[in-house]
Amino acid sequence: GAVVSQHPSWVICKSGTSVKIECRSLDFQATTMFWYRQFPKQSLMLMATSNEGSKATYEQGVEKDKFLINHASLTLSTLTVTSAHPEDSSFYICSATVQPDSYEQYFGPGTRLTVT
Amino acid sequence: QKEVEQNSGPLSVPEGAIASLNCTYSDRGSQSFFWYRQYSGKSPELIMSIYSNGDKEDGRFTAQLNKASQYVSLLIRDSQPSDSATYLCAVNPLEAGTALIFGKGTTLSVSS
Numbered sequence: 001g002a003v004v005s006q007h008p009s010w011v012i013c014k015s016g017t018s019v020k021i022e023c024r025s026l027d028f029q030a031t032t033m034f035w036y037r038q039f040p041k042q043s044l045m046l047m048a049t050s051n052e053g054s055k056a057t058y059e060q061g062v063e064k065d066k067f068l069i070n071h072a073s074l075t076l077s078t079l080t081v082t083s084a085h086p087e088d089s090s091f092y093i094c095s096a097t098v099q100p101d102s103y104e105q106y107f108g109p110g111t112r113l114t115v116t
Numbered sequence: 117q118k119e120v121e122q123n124s125g126p127l128s129v130p131e132g133a134i135a136s137l138n139c140t141y142s143d144r145g146s147q148s149f150f151w152y153r154q155y156s157g158k159s160p161e162l163i164m165s166i167y168s169n170g171d172k173e174d175g176r177f178t179a180q181l182n183k184a185s186q187y188v189s190l191l192i193r194d195s196q197p198s199d200s201a202t203y204l205c206a207v208n209p210l211e212a213g214t215a216l217i218f219g220k221g222t223t224l225s226v227s228s
Contacts, residue, residue: 034215043204043220044160093159103148103165103208105216110159 002098003027006108013084014116020080021111023094029074030096034105035067038091050077084115118143118209122219131228135192139205139219142186149181150216151190152204160204164190195226 003026013019023033031052036044048058048069056069068080081088093110097103119142129135137151148167152160164179166172166188172179178191188207192199202223206216 032214044218046215049215091159103167104150104162105206106162107152107159 002104002106004030004094004096004106004108006094006111008111009109010112010114012114012116015085016083018080018082019084019113020078021092021094021113023077023079023096023108025075025096028096028098030077030098031074033071033077033094033096035069035077035079036093036095038093038110044093047079081113084113086115089113089115118207118217120205120207120217120219122203122205122222124220125223126225127222128225128227129195131195131197131226133195133226135195135199135224135226137190137192137203137205137222137224139188139190140186141188141205141207141209141217143207143209144183144186146183146186146207146209148208149179149188150206150208151177151179151188152206152218154202154204154221156201192224195224197226197228200224200226 005024007022033050035047038044046059047062048056050056050069050071052071052074058064071077091110095105095107121140151164153163154160166179166181176193180189202221204221205219
């Protein structure tokens with residue numbers, strides 16, 4: 001149980017284009033999902049907290065107009081990187097809690113984005 | 117600012133030895149603590165969670181929590197080369213369902 005999937009697992013796009021990353025909870029309903037970014041040899045950086053049916057809460061320094069998050073259902077959250085630039089190249093990972101009152105978070109396999 | 121501190125390592129141990137990983141956190145009100153394992157190029161995998169003072173054992177892993185000292189540790193017994201990875205300590209300083217704060221991780225290398 002507690003399986004989180006992400007799609008795509010890797011993507012290469014040209015500078016200026018937009019990329020959408022999907023995060024799905026496969027065997028549970030996730031009212032809250034989290035989006036992280038990880039640069040090489042660095043730790044996870046929380047980008048935003050995504051709650052089903054409401055606007056995402058972004059961390060300080062994360063551009064909400066650039067990183068669009070939609071949590072339209074209890075099993076799907078999407079992150080769209082708009083007008084991507086090479087500096088957006090990173091490893092994007094989502095996580096989810098199994099229940100609203102659960103502390104444990106389970107991570108998806110991640111999406112590696114390369115912007116050329 | 118809430119922080120989680122870990123020694124970045126690398127921590128090198130021979131196969132079969134005990135690996136000891138340590139973590140301190142700044143928010144005294146934190147209630148839940150986690151250890152994640154991350155292999156290179158992969159996402160973190162939850163290996164241990166601990167909520168109360170003392171030890172919690174799961175197979176070769178033992179998590180230890182001391183809230184008074186704001187200290188969490190992870191012991192890996194009979195270390196195997198497959199344990200070589202980065203271990204992330206994570207703390208939830210708020211209520212359930214909120215984001216974790218991660219340390220920068222300790223890299224463990226187990227030599228055969």
